[in-house]
Amino acid sequence: MKRYLLAAAIVAGLFSAPAASADVVGFTSPSGNIGCILAEDLVRCDIATRDWTPPPRPADCPDFTDYGQGISLGPYGPAGFVCAGDTALGSGPALEYGQFQAGGGMSCNSEPSGMRCSNSDGHGFTLSQQAYTLF
Template identity: 30%
Template sequence: MRNILLALCLLIPTSVKADGLGFMTPSKNIYCNGGVTGGGHLYCTIINRGGPIPLPKPASCNGYWGHEFYIEASGNVKMICSQRLESVDYTDIAHYGVSGEFGSVNCRSERTGFTCSNADGHGFFLSRRKQLVF
């Protein structure tokens, strides 16, 4: 029953409540996972990216920088130093035109990119051409 409801939610281009499962965009270039506990949070990774990196790489990062973003219900977006980048193959797709809520974190998947913001108005925009932190 749960799979049927989830499938219906992903087919209807409206707002859906996220339940902590991982998902990816139709391009398979951006994938996220998170949950609604503690007000909501979300980790998102973009595999193929271009343009300037939105935040300077810390000296302590010896891995990949500019690919992983973390947002909580409030506060600034954090970027994460990754030791390796790998694609996933989630069955749940955030189709273009669909919005989702992870507690106080709201996201929208569109052909132009993937945007998430929190209750404080902080967030990120991810696309193959550019990534922004606001």
């Protein structure tokens, strides 16, 4: 199964599990345009309004799901675009500029330029209304 489909399954499972059974932290950019979740094995950030276009939808991302609304990252390996029918928007309180959330070998920094998330092997992404980067 592709990672973005696996990520969607993990997120769906985390949100349906009782709060005591999963250590999931939700947070939002101060503007409210980006919502993120951070779990033991995944960080995912979705964006409400963007001025850019994601790459083309992969053939194995079903038409009945959304694509390109967010980016996910595991503790190792590269980030990728989300193919899912749910959202991380509105997942928690504002993470003020200059603050961060970390766990599971991943961290996200809230910056005036957008959200920047990375993992323990140096991969990650930036996400803002103006642009995204995968690194």
